[in-house]
Amino acid sequence: MLAGMSVPPTSNQVQQPAISVQGLEKSYQELRVLRGVDLDVARGSIFALLGSNGAGKTTVVRILSTLLKADAGTARVNGFDVAAQAAEVRESISLTGQFAAVDEILTGRENLVLVARLRHLEDPGAIADGLLKRFSLTEAGARRAATYSGGMRRRLDIAMSLIGNPPVIFLDEPTTGLDPEARIEVWQAVEELARGGTTVLLTTQYLEEAEQLADRIAILHQGRIIVDGTLAELKQLLPPAKVEYVEKQPSLEDVFFAVVGDAARDDK
Amino acid sequence: MRTYFFADTAVLTGRTMRHVTRSMDTIITTAITPIAMMLLFVYVFGGAIDTGSASYVNYMLPGILLITIASGISYTAFRLFNDIQGGIFERFQSMPIARSGVLWAHVLTSLAANLISLVLVFLVALLIGFRTGAGALAWLAVVGILVLFTLALTWLAVIPGLTAKSVEGASAFAYPLIFLPFISSAFVPTATMPGPVRAFAENQPVTSIVNTIRDLFARQPVGHDVWIALGWCVGILVVAYILATMSYRRRIS
Numbered sequence: 253m254l255a256g257m258s259v260p261p262t263s264n265q266v267q268q269p270a271i272s273v274q275g276l277e278k279s280y281q282e283l284r285v286l287r288g289v290d291l292d293v294a295r296g297s298i299f300a301l302l303g304s305n306g307a308g309k310t311t312v313v314r315i316l317s318t319l320l321k322a323d324a325g326t327a328r329v330n331g332f333d334v335a336a337q338a339a340e341v342r343e344s345i346s347l348t349g350q351f352a353a354v355d356e357i358l359t360g361r362e363n364l365v366l367v368a369r370l371r372h373l374e375d376p377g378a379i380a381d382g383l384l385k386r387f388s389l390t391e392a393g394a395r396r397a398a399t400y401s402g403g404m405r406r407r408l409d410i411a412m413s414l415i416g417n418p419p420v421i422f423l424d425e426p427t428t429g430l431d432p433e434a435r436i437e438v439w440q441a442v443e444e445l446a447r448g449g450t451t452v453l454l455t456t457q458y459l460e461e462a463e464q465l466a467d468r469i470a471i472l473h474q475g476r477i478i479v480d481g482t483l484a485e486l487k488q489l490l491p492p493a494k495v496e497y498v499e500k501q502p503s504l505e506d507v508f509f510a511v512v513g514d515a516a517r518d519d520k
Numbered sequence: 521m522r523t524y525f526f527a528d529t530a531v532l533t534g535r536t537m538r539h540v541t542r543s544m545d546t547i548i549t550t551a552i553t554p555i556a557m558m559l560l561f562v563y564v565f566g567g568a569i570d571t572g573s574a575s576y577v578n579y580m581l582p583g584i585l586l587i588t589i590a591s592g593i594s595y596t597a598f599r600l601f602n603d604i605q606g607g608i609f610e611r612f613q614s615m616p617i618a619r620s621g622v623l624w625a626h627v628l629t630s631l632a633a634n635l636i637s638l639v640l641v642f643l644v645a646l647l648i649g650f651r652t653g654a655g656a657l658a659w660l661a662v663v664g665i666l667v668l669f670t671l672a673l674t675w676l677a678v679i680p681g682l683t684a685k686s687v688e689g690a691s692a693f694a695y696p697l698i699f700l701p702f703i704s705s706a707f708v709p710t711a712t713m714p715g716p717v718r719a720f721a722e723n724q725p726v727t728s729i730v731n732t733i734r735d736l737f738a739r740q741p742v743g744h745d746v747w748i749a750l751g752w753c754v755g756i757l758v759v760a761y762i763l764a765t766m767s768y769r770r771r772i773s
Contacts (some may be wrong), residue, residue: 317615366531371616
Protein backbone atom coordinates (compact mmCIF):
# COMPACT_ATOMS: atom_id res chain seq x y z
CA MET A 253 0.00 0.00 0.00
CA LEU A 254 1.17 3.49 -0.71
CA ALA A 255 1.99 5.64 2.25
CA GLY A 256 -0.44 8.40 2.92
CA MET A 257 -3.33 6.57 1.40
CA SER A 258 -6.14 6.84 3.87
CA VAL A 259 -7.60 3.69 5.24
CA PRO A 260 -11.31 3.76 4.51
CA PRO A 261 -13.15 1.34 6.72
CA THR A 262 -14.93 -1.07 4.42
CA SER A 263 -18.34 -2.25 5.44
CA ASN A 264 -16.64 -5.48 6.41
CA GLN A 265 -14.32 -3.67 8.79
CA VAL A 266 -17.08 -1.74 10.46
CA GLN A 267 -18.66 -4.99 11.52
CA GLN A 268 -15.38 -6.27 12.88
CA PRO A 269 -14.02 -5.29 16.26
CA ALA A 270 -11.42 -2.49 16.11
CA ILE A 271 -8.91 -4.74 17.84
CA SER A 272 -9.02 -8.49 17.76
CA VAL A 273 -6.41 -10.64 19.47
CA GLN A 274 -6.21 -14.43 19.58
CA GLY A 275 -3.74 -16.62 21.39
CA LEU A 276 -1.03 -13.98 21.65
CA GLU A 277 2.22 -15.30 23.12
CA LYS A 278 5.50 -13.59 23.82
CA SER A 279 8.55 -14.69 25.79
CA TYR A 280 11.77 -12.94 26.67
CA GLN A 281 14.22 -15.80 26.91
CA GLU A 282 12.90 -17.93 29.79
CA LEU A 283 10.31 -15.43 30.89
CA ARG A 284 6.87 -16.12 29.39
CA VAL A 285 5.27 -12.69 29.49
CA LEU A 286 2.16 -13.48 27.43
CA ARG A 287 0.74 -17.00 27.54
CA GLY A 288 -2.16 -16.80 25.14
CA VAL A 289 -4.01 -13.50 25.30
CA ASP A 290 -7.44 -13.21 23.70
CA LEU A 291 -9.43 -10.02 23.52
CA ASP A 292 -11.81 -8.07 21.31
CA VAL A 293 -12.35 -4.34 21.46
CA ALA A 294 -15.51 -2.92 19.91
CA ARG A 295 -15.28 0.13 17.67
CA GLY A 296 -15.66 3.44 19.45
CA SER A 297 -15.32 1.95 22.91
CA ILE A 298 -12.87 2.52 25.70
CA PHE A 299 -11.24 -0.72 26.73
CA ALA A 300 -9.10 -0.93 29.83
CA LEU A 301 -6.40 -3.53 30.21
CA LEU A 302 -5.86 -3.81 33.90
CA GLY A 303 -2.93 -5.48 35.56
CA SER A 304 -0.17 -5.09 38.07
CA ASN A 305 3.35 -4.07 37.11
CA GLY A 306 4.98 -6.67 34.91
CA ALA A 307 1.70 -8.33 33.97
CA GLY A 308 2.47 -7.82 30.27
CA LYS A 309 0.22 -4.86 29.50
CA THR A 310 2.95 -2.90 27.76
CA THR A 311 3.99 -5.97 25.80
CA VAL A 312 0.44 -6.30 24.43
CA VAL A 313 0.40 -2.62 23.43
CA ARG A 314 3.82 -2.85 21.81
CA ILE A 315 2.75 -5.85 19.74
CA LEU A 316 -0.49 -4.14 18.69
CA SER A 317 1.39 -1.00 17.66
CA THR A 318 3.89 -3.01 15.53
CA LEU A 319 6.86 -2.23 17.76
CA LEU A 320 7.29 -5.84 18.81
CA LYS A 321 6.67 -9.17 17.09
CA ALA A 322 4.61 -11.82 18.84
CA ASP A 323 5.94 -15.36 19.13
CA ALA A 324 2.54 -16.88 18.43
CA GLY A 325 -1.08 -15.90 17.91
CA THR A 326 -2.73 -13.31 15.71
CA ALA A 327 -3.66 -9.71 16.26
CA ARG A 328 -5.68 -7.47 13.98
CA VAL A 329 -6.07 -3.74 14.38
CA ASN A 330 -8.65 -1.89 12.30
CA GLY A 331 -8.95 -5.09 10.27
CA PHE A 332 -5.23 -5.33 9.48
CA ASP A 333 -2.85 -8.02 10.65
CA VAL A 334 -0.11 -6.48 12.84
CA ALA A 335 2.55 -8.80 11.47
CA ALA A 336 1.66 -8.97 7.77
CA GLN A 337 0.20 -5.48 7.30
CA ALA A 338 2.29 -3.41 9.69
CA ALA A 339 2.26 -0.33 7.45
CA GLU A 340 -1.55 -0.30 7.28
CA VAL A 341 -1.75 -0.81 11.04
CA ARG A 342 0.52 2.20 11.57
CA GLU A 343 -1.80 4.25 9.37
CA SER A 344 -4.68 3.28 11.64
CA ILE A 345 -3.21 3.83 15.09
CA SER A 346 -1.55 6.21 17.43
CA LEU A 347 0.51 5.22 20.41
CA THR A 348 0.96 7.18 23.58
CA GLY A 349 3.62 5.29 25.44
CA GLN A 350 4.30 4.99 29.12
CA PHE A 351 6.68 7.93 29.10
CA ALA A 352 5.37 11.07 27.47
CA ALA A 353 6.82 10.88 23.98
CA VAL A 354 7.22 14.57 23.33
CA ASP A 355 10.27 16.35 22.05
CA GLU A 356 11.41 18.40 25.01
CA ILE A 357 13.56 20.76 23.02
CA LEU A 358 10.74 21.73 20.66
CA THR A 359 7.86 23.91 21.77
CA GLY A 360 4.43 22.39 22.28
CA ARG A 361 3.26 23.82 18.99
CA GLU A 362 6.34 22.57 17.13
CA ASN A 363 5.73 19.09 18.48
CA LEU A 364 2.23 19.12 17.02
CA VAL A 365 3.38 20.57 13.71
CA LEU A 366 6.07 17.89 13.52
CA VAL A 367 3.56 15.06 13.83
CA ALA A 368 1.13 16.71 11.42
CA ARG A 369 3.88 17.03 8.82
CA LEU A 370 4.96 13.41 9.34
CA ARG A 371 1.36 12.39 8.74
CA HIS A 372 1.49 14.43 5.52
CA LEU A 373 -1.49 16.57 6.43
CA GLU A 374 -2.31 19.91 4.93
CA ASP A 375 -1.90 23.06 7.00
CA PRO A 376 0.00 21.60 9.98
CA GLY A 377 0.00 25.02 11.67
CA ALA A 378 -3.79 25.21 11.80
CA ILE A 379 -4.02 21.64 13.10
CA ALA A 380 -1.50 22.48 15.83
CA ASP A 381 -3.35 25.63 16.87
CA GLY A 382 -6.65 23.75 16.98
CA LEU A 383 -5.26 21.06 19.25
CA LEU A 384 -3.48 23.54 21.51
CA LYS A 385 -6.84 25.22 22.05
CA ARG A 386 -8.68 21.96 22.59
CA PHE A 387 -6.18 20.83 25.23
CA SER A 388 -5.90 24.25 26.92
CA LEU A 389 -2.28 24.61 25.87
CA THR A 390 -2.57 27.72 23.70
CA GLU A 391 -0.65 29.92 26.11
CA ALA A 392 2.03 27.29 26.64
CA GLY A 393 2.26 26.55 22.91
CA ALA A 394 5.30 28.73 22.33
CA ARG A 395 7.20 27.30 25.29
CA ARG A 396 9.54 24.35 25.14
CA ALA A 397 7.91 21.12 26.22
CA ALA A 398 10.71 20.66 28.75
CA THR A 399 9.14 23.44 30.83
CA TYR A 400 5.72 21.72 30.99
CA SER A 401 4.27 20.10 34.07
CA GLY A 402 3.59 16.36 34.00
CA GLY A 403 -0.08 16.89 33.20
CA MET A 404 0.60 19.38 30.41
CA ARG A 405 3.16 17.06 28.92
CA ARG A 406 0.65 14.22 28.93
CA ARG A 407 -1.99 16.41 27.34
CA LEU A 408 0.46 17.42 24.64
CA ASP A 409 1.37 13.77 24.19
CA ILE A 410 -2.28 12.79 23.75
CA ALA A 411 -2.89 15.76 21.44
CA MET A 412 -0.01 14.54 19.26
CA SER A 413 -1.67 11.14 19.12
CA LEU A 414 -4.90 12.61 17.80
CA ILE A 415 -3.36 14.20 14.73
CA GLY A 416 -4.67 12.62 11.57
CA ASN A 417 -7.65 11.19 13.47
CA PRO A 418 -6.43 7.60 13.70
CA PRO A 419 -9.38 5.29 14.39
CA VAL A 420 -7.53 3.41 17.15
CA ILE A 421 -5.51 4.92 19.98
CA PHE A 422 -3.33 3.08 22.47
CA LEU A 423 -2.65 4.75 25.79
CA ASP A 424 -0.12 2.91 27.87
CA GLU A 425 -0.55 3.90 31.52
CA PRO A 426 -1.57 7.44 30.62
CA THR A 427 -1.80 8.71 34.19
CA THR A 428 1.11 6.96 35.89
CA GLY A 429 3.14 9.52 37.80
CA LEU A 430 0.58 12.31 37.48
CA ASP A 431 -0.92 14.25 40.33
CA PRO A 432 -4.71 13.98 40.90
CA GLU A 433 -5.57 17.15 38.98
CA ALA A 434 -3.51 16.13 35.99
CA ARG A 435 -5.08 12.68 36.10
CA ILE A 436 -8.53 14.17 35.83
CA GLU A 437 -7.40 16.33 32.91
CA VAL A 438 -6.20 13.21 31.10
CA TRP A 439 -9.43 11.36 31.86
CA GLN A 440 -11.41 14.20 30.34
CA ALA A 441 -9.27 14.05 27.22
CA VAL A 442 -9.81 10.31 26.90
CA GLU A 443 -13.57 10.59 27.36
CA GLU A 444 -13.70 13.26 24.71
CA LEU A 445 -11.83 10.99 22.33
CA ALA A 446 -14.29 8.17 22.73
CA ARG A 447 -17.17 10.57 22.20
CA GLY A 448 -15.64 11.37 18.84
CA GLY A 449 -15.85 7.69 17.85
CA THR A 450 -12.21 6.77 18.40
CA THR A 451 -11.48 3.36 19.82
CA VAL A 452 -9.26 3.63 22.88
CA LEU A 453 -7.29 0.81 24.43
CA LEU A 454 -5.71 1.94 27.65
CA THR A 455 -3.61 0.06 30.11
CA THR A 456 -3.63 0.97 33.74
CA GLN A 457 -2.74 -0.33 37.15
CA TYR A 458 -5.30 1.92 38.81
CA LEU A 459 -8.61 0.19 39.40
CA GLU A 460 -10.29 3.55 39.81
CA GLU A 461 -9.14 4.65 36.39
CA ALA A 462 -10.60 1.59 34.69
CA GLU A 463 -13.83 2.00 36.61
CA GLN A 464 -14.05 5.67 35.71
CA LEU A 465 -13.32 5.43 32.00
CA ALA A 466 -13.77 2.02 30.50
CA ASP A 467 -16.78 0.53 28.73
CA ARG A 468 -15.13 -2.82 29.10
CA ILE A 469 -12.37 -4.05 31.37
CA ALA A 470 -10.02 -7.00 31.03
CA ILE A 471 -7.69 -8.14 33.76
CA LEU A 472 -4.33 -9.39 32.56
CA HIS A 473 -2.68 -11.64 35.08
CA GLN A 474 0.36 -13.87 34.63
CA GLY A 475 0.20 -13.55 30.87
CA ARG A 476 -3.47 -14.35 30.40
CA ILE A 477 -6.74 -12.46 30.39
CA ILE A 478 -8.45 -13.88 33.44
CA VAL A 479 -11.58 -11.70 33.37
CA ASP A 480 -13.13 -9.69 30.58
CA GLY A 481 -16.40 -7.81 30.77
CA THR A 482 -18.26 -4.62 31.56
CA LEU A 483 -17.92 -3.15 35.01
CA ALA A 484 -21.39 -4.45 35.88
CA GLU A 485 -20.45 -7.92 34.70
CA LEU A 486 -17.27 -7.87 36.72
CA LYS A 487 -19.16 -6.81 39.80
CA GLN A 488 -21.50 -9.77 39.40
CA LEU A 489 -18.56 -12.08 39.80
CA LEU A 490 -18.61 -11.26 43.48
CA PRO A 491 -21.33 -12.38 45.88
CA PRO A 492 -24.27 -9.96 45.99
CA ALA A 493 -23.59 -6.76 47.84
CA LYS A 494 -24.46 -6.64 51.49
CA VAL A 495 -26.22 -3.58 52.77
CA GLU A 496 -24.28 -1.94 55.55
CA TYR A 497 -24.68 1.42 57.16
CA VAL A 498 -21.42 3.32 57.38
CA GLU A 499 -20.87 6.90 58.37
CA LYS A 500 -19.54 8.62 55.23
CA GLN A 501 -16.03 9.92 55.76
CA PRO A 502 -14.63 12.35 53.21
CA SER A 503 -12.07 10.62 51.00
CA LEU A 504 -8.61 12.06 50.70
CA GLU A 505 -9.54 13.16 47.20
CA ASP A 506 -12.47 15.20 48.57
CA VAL A 507 -10.11 16.82 51.03
CA PHE A 508 -7.52 17.50 48.36
CA PHE A 509 -9.96 19.29 46.09
CA ALA A 510 -11.57 21.16 48.96
CA VAL A 511 -8.18 22.52 49.90
CA VAL A 512 -6.69 23.32 46.49
CA GLY A 513 -9.92 24.56 44.97
CA ASP A 514 -12.40 22.68 42.87
CA ALA A 515 -11.42 24.11 39.49
CA ALA A 516 -10.09 20.93 37.99
CA ARG A 517 -13.04 18.92 39.11
CA ASP A 518 -15.66 21.45 38.07
CA ASP A 519 -14.55 21.01 34.50
CA LYS A 520 -15.56 17.43 34.58
CA MET B 521 6.62 3.80 2.03
CA ARG B 522 9.37 4.87 -0.38
CA THR B 523 7.25 7.74 -1.65
CA TYR B 524 7.66 9.74 1.53
CA PHE B 525 11.23 8.82 2.40
CA PHE B 526 12.67 12.19 1.39
CA ALA B 527 9.83 14.29 2.77
CA ASP B 528 9.86 12.44 6.10
CA THR B 529 13.63 12.57 6.37
CA ALA B 530 13.56 16.31 5.68
CA VAL B 531 10.96 16.89 8.42
CA LEU B 532 12.89 14.76 10.91
CA THR B 533 16.17 16.43 9.99
CA GLY B 534 14.54 19.79 10.66
CA ARG B 535 13.70 18.51 14.12
CA THR B 536 17.19 17.26 14.97
CA MET B 537 18.74 20.42 13.52
CA ARG B 538 16.65 22.42 16.00
CA HIS B 539 18.21 20.33 18.74
CA VAL B 540 21.57 21.53 17.50
CA THR B 541 20.71 25.18 16.97
CA ARG B 542 18.93 25.38 20.34
CA SER B 543 21.92 24.03 22.19
CA MET B 544 24.69 25.89 20.42
CA ASP B 545 26.83 24.98 23.42
CA THR B 546 27.25 21.51 21.89
CA ILE B 547 28.78 23.07 18.78
CA ILE B 548 30.92 25.42 20.84
CA THR B 549 32.09 22.51 23.01
CA THR B 550 32.83 20.51 19.91
CA ALA B 551 34.89 23.33 18.47
CA ILE B 552 36.52 24.66 21.63
CA THR B 553 38.57 21.58 22.57
CA PRO B 554 40.24 21.30 19.15
CA ILE B 555 40.80 25.07 19.14
CA ALA B 556 42.42 24.90 22.59
CA MET B 557 44.57 22.00 21.42
CA MET B 558 45.55 23.92 18.33
CA LEU B 559 46.61 26.95 20.39
CA LEU B 560 48.49 24.69 22.80
CA PHE B 561 50.37 22.94 20.03
CA VAL B 562 51.11 26.04 18.01
CA TYR B 563 52.17 28.32 20.87
CA VAL B 564 53.50 25.86 23.49
CA PHE B 565 54.76 22.60 21.97
CA GLY B 566 55.09 23.70 18.36
CA GLY B 567 58.37 25.54 18.82
CA ALA B 568 60.06 22.33 19.87
CA ILE B 569 58.60 20.19 17.10
CA ASP B 570 60.60 20.04 13.89
CA THR B 571 58.30 19.13 11.06
CA GLY B 572 60.45 20.41 8.26
CA SER B 573 57.50 22.58 7.32
CA ALA B 574 57.66 26.36 7.49
CA SER B 575 54.47 26.89 9.46
CA TYR B 576 53.46 24.53 12.24
CA VAL B 577 49.80 25.57 12.10
CA ASN B 578 49.78 24.59 8.43
CA TYR B 579 51.28 21.26 9.43
CA MET B 580 48.85 20.33 12.19
CA LEU B 581 45.51 21.78 11.07
CA PRO B 582 44.41 18.59 9.24
CA GLY B 583 44.82 16.57 12.44
CA ILE B 584 42.89 19.18 14.41
CA LEU B 585 40.06 19.02 11.88
CA LEU B 586 39.82 15.24 12.35
CA ILE B 587 39.77 15.65 16.15
CA THR B 588 36.92 18.14 15.70
CA ILE B 589 34.91 15.55 13.80
CA ALA B 590 35.74 12.76 16.26
CA SER B 591 34.47 14.83 19.18
CA GLY B 592 31.47 16.14 17.23
CA ILE B 593 30.02 12.75 16.40
CA SER B 594 29.73 11.78 20.07
CA TYR B 595 26.83 14.25 20.21
CA THR B 596 25.12 12.27 17.47
CA ALA B 597 25.28 9.15 19.62
CA PHE B 598 24.05 11.26 22.54
CA ARG B 599 21.07 12.69 20.64
CA LEU B 600 20.07 9.30 19.25
CA PHE B 601 20.36 7.72 22.70
CA ASN B 602 18.13 10.44 24.17
CA ASP B 603 15.49 9.91 21.48
CA ILE B 604 15.36 6.23 22.28
CA GLN B 605 15.21 6.78 26.04
CA GLY B 606 12.62 9.54 25.81
CA GLY B 607 9.99 7.56 23.93
CA ILE B 608 9.80 9.86 20.90
CA PHE B 609 11.66 7.15 18.97
CA GLU B 610 8.84 4.69 19.64
CA ARG B 611 6.29 7.27 18.61
CA PHE B 612 8.03 7.66 15.28
CA GLN B 613 8.33 3.90 14.85
CA SER B 614 4.59 3.46 15.41
CA MET B 615 3.75 6.12 12.83
CA PRO B 616 3.22 5.59 9.12
CA ILE B 617 6.56 7.11 8.12
CA ALA B 618 9.68 5.91 6.36
CA ARG B 619 11.31 4.23 9.35
CA SER B 620 14.90 4.62 8.22
CA GLY B 621 14.28 8.37 7.96
CA VAL B 622 14.74 8.63 11.73
CA LEU B 623 18.36 7.44 11.42
CA TRP B 624 19.11 9.45 8.31
CA ALA B 625 17.88 12.59 10.05
CA HIS B 626 20.48 12.08 12.76
CA VAL B 627 23.18 11.37 10.19
CA LEU B 628 22.43 14.49 8.13
CA THR B 629 22.26 16.60 11.28
CA SER B 630 25.61 15.24 12.36
CA LEU B 631 27.05 16.24 9.01
CA ALA B 632 25.67 19.77 9.26
CA ALA B 633 26.71 20.26 12.90
CA ASN B 634 30.23 19.00 12.20
CA LEU B 635 30.61 21.28 9.20
CA ILE B 636 29.70 24.27 11.40
CA SER B 637 32.30 23.22 13.99
CA LEU B 638 34.90 22.68 11.27
CA VAL B 639 34.29 26.18 9.91
CA LEU B 640 34.73 27.64 13.42
CA VAL B 641 38.01 25.79 13.93
CA PHE B 642 39.19 26.78 10.48
CA LEU B 643 38.45 30.46 11.13
CA VAL B 644 40.55 30.39 14.29
CA ALA B 645 43.34 28.67 12.34
CA LEU B 646 43.22 31.53 9.81
CA LEU B 647 43.51 34.02 12.65
CA ILE B 648 46.64 32.39 14.01
CA GLY B 649 48.32 32.27 10.64
CA PHE B 650 47.10 29.28 8.65
CA ARG B 651 47.51 29.95 4.95
CA THR B 652 46.77 27.85 1.91
CA GLY B 653 47.08 28.42 -1.79
CA ALA B 654 44.75 25.52 -2.54
CA GLY B 655 42.65 25.95 -5.67
CA ALA B 656 38.97 25.15 -6.08
CA LEU B 657 39.60 21.54 -7.01
CA ALA B 658 41.92 20.92 -4.05
CA TRP B 659 39.37 22.55 -1.74
CA LEU B 660 36.64 20.35 -3.16
CA ALA B 661 38.82 17.32 -2.45
CA VAL B 662 39.49 18.47 1.14
CA VAL B 663 35.79 19.05 1.82
CA GLY B 664 34.94 15.73 0.15
CA ILE B 665 37.35 13.80 2.38
CA LEU B 666 36.12 15.59 5.52
CA VAL B 667 32.50 14.84 4.60
CA LEU B 668 33.32 11.20 3.93
CA PHE B 669 35.23 10.93 7.22
CA THR B 670 32.31 12.57 9.09
CA LEU B 671 29.80 10.18 7.51
CA ALA B 672 31.97 7.17 8.34
CA LEU B 673 32.38 8.19 12.00
CA THR B 674 28.72 9.23 12.24
CA TRP B 675 27.49 5.79 11.21
CA LEU B 676 29.97 4.41 13.72
CA ALA B 677 28.39 6.68 16.35
CA VAL B 678 24.92 5.41 15.46
CA ILE B 679 25.83 1.96 16.81
CA PRO B 680 26.44 3.02 20.45
CA GLY B 681 23.57 5.51 20.10
CA LEU B 682 21.23 2.59 19.42
CA THR B 683 22.70 0.01 21.76
CA ALA B 684 24.17 1.89 24.74
CA LYS B 685 22.71 1.33 28.20
CA SER B 686 23.71 4.74 29.57
CA VAL B 687 24.49 8.25 28.33
CA GLU B 688 28.13 7.77 29.27
CA GLY B 689 28.27 4.56 27.27
CA ALA B 690 26.71 6.29 24.29
CA SER B 691 29.40 8.93 24.03
CA ALA B 692 32.45 7.23 25.58
CA PHE B 693 33.34 5.42 22.35
CA ALA B 694 34.51 8.76 20.91
CA TYR B 695 37.50 9.08 23.24
CA PRO B 696 39.74 6.57 21.45
CA LEU B 697 38.78 8.22 18.17
CA ILE B 698 39.82 11.62 19.52
CA PHE B 699 43.09 10.08 20.71
CA LEU B 700 43.93 8.37 17.42
CA PRO B 701 45.36 11.47 15.67
CA PHE B 702 48.03 11.77 18.40
CA ILE B 703 49.56 8.48 17.28
CA SER B 704 49.73 9.53 13.67
CA SER B 705 51.49 12.04 11.47
CA ALA B 706 49.06 14.72 12.62
CA PHE B 707 51.32 16.54 15.09
CA VAL B 708 54.81 15.11 14.62
CA PRO B 709 56.45 13.34 11.68
CA THR B 710 56.17 9.56 12.18
CA ALA B 711 59.90 9.16 11.45
CA THR B 712 60.67 10.33 15.01
CA MET B 713 58.69 7.51 16.64
CA PRO B 714 60.15 4.20 17.88
CA GLY B 715 59.63 1.17 15.60
CA PRO B 716 56.33 -0.45 16.70
CA VAL B 717 54.63 2.91 17.39
CA ARG B 718 55.79 4.16 14.04
CA ALA B 719 54.44 1.03 12.33
CA PHE B 720 51.06 1.61 13.97
CA ALA B 721 51.08 5.33 13.22
CA GLU B 722 51.88 4.85 9.56
CA ASN B 723 49.27 2.18 9.00
CA GLN B 724 46.26 3.60 10.82
CA PRO B 725 43.59 5.60 8.95
CA VAL B 726 44.37 9.04 10.38
CA THR B 727 47.88 9.30 8.92
CA SER B 728 46.83 8.79 5.31
CA ILE B 729 43.88 11.18 5.70
CA VAL B 730 46.01 13.83 7.41
CA ASN B 731 48.77 13.52 4.81
CA THR B 732 46.28 13.84 1.96
CA ILE B 733 44.62 16.95 3.37
CA ARG B 734 47.99 18.49 4.23
CA ASP B 735 49.27 17.93 0.70
CA LEU B 736 46.09 19.32 -0.82
CA PHE B 737 46.38 22.50 1.29
CA ALA B 738 50.09 22.78 0.45
CA ARG B 739 49.45 22.28 -3.28
CA GLN B 740 51.66 19.19 -3.27
CA PRO B 741 50.92 16.03 -5.23
CA VAL B 742 48.92 13.74 -2.92
CA GLY B 743 50.49 10.50 -4.18
CA HIS B 744 48.92 7.21 -3.24
CA ASP B 745 47.98 8.47 0.24
CA VAL B 746 44.70 9.75 -1.17
CA TRP B 747 43.65 6.25 -2.25
CA ILE B 748 44.56 4.79 1.13
CA ALA B 749 42.64 7.61 2.81
CA LEU B 750 39.60 7.05 0.61
CA GLY B 751 39.87 3.30 1.17
CA TRP B 752 39.82 3.77 4.94
CA CYS B 753 36.92 6.23 4.84
CA VAL B 754 34.77 4.13 2.53
CA GLY B 755 35.71 0.92 4.35
CA ILE B 756 34.78 2.31 7.78
CA LEU B 757 31.63 3.84 6.29
CA VAL B 758 30.43 0.57 4.76
CA VAL B 759 31.19 -1.59 7.80
CA ALA B 760 29.71 0.96 10.22
CA TYR B 761 26.62 1.39 8.02
CA ILE B 762 26.00 -2.36 7.91
CA LEU B 763 26.49 -2.78 11.67
CA ALA B 764 24.33 0.28 12.42
CA THR B 765 21.55 -0.98 10.16
CA MET B 766 21.70 -4.37 11.86
CA SER B 767 21.48 -2.76 15.31
CA TYR B 768 18.57 -0.67 14.07
CA ARG B 769 16.69 -3.72 12.75
CA ARG B 770 17.20 -5.42 16.09
CA ARG B 771 15.89 -2.30 17.84
CA ILE B 772 12.72 -1.97 15.83
CA SER B 773 11.86 -5.61 15.16
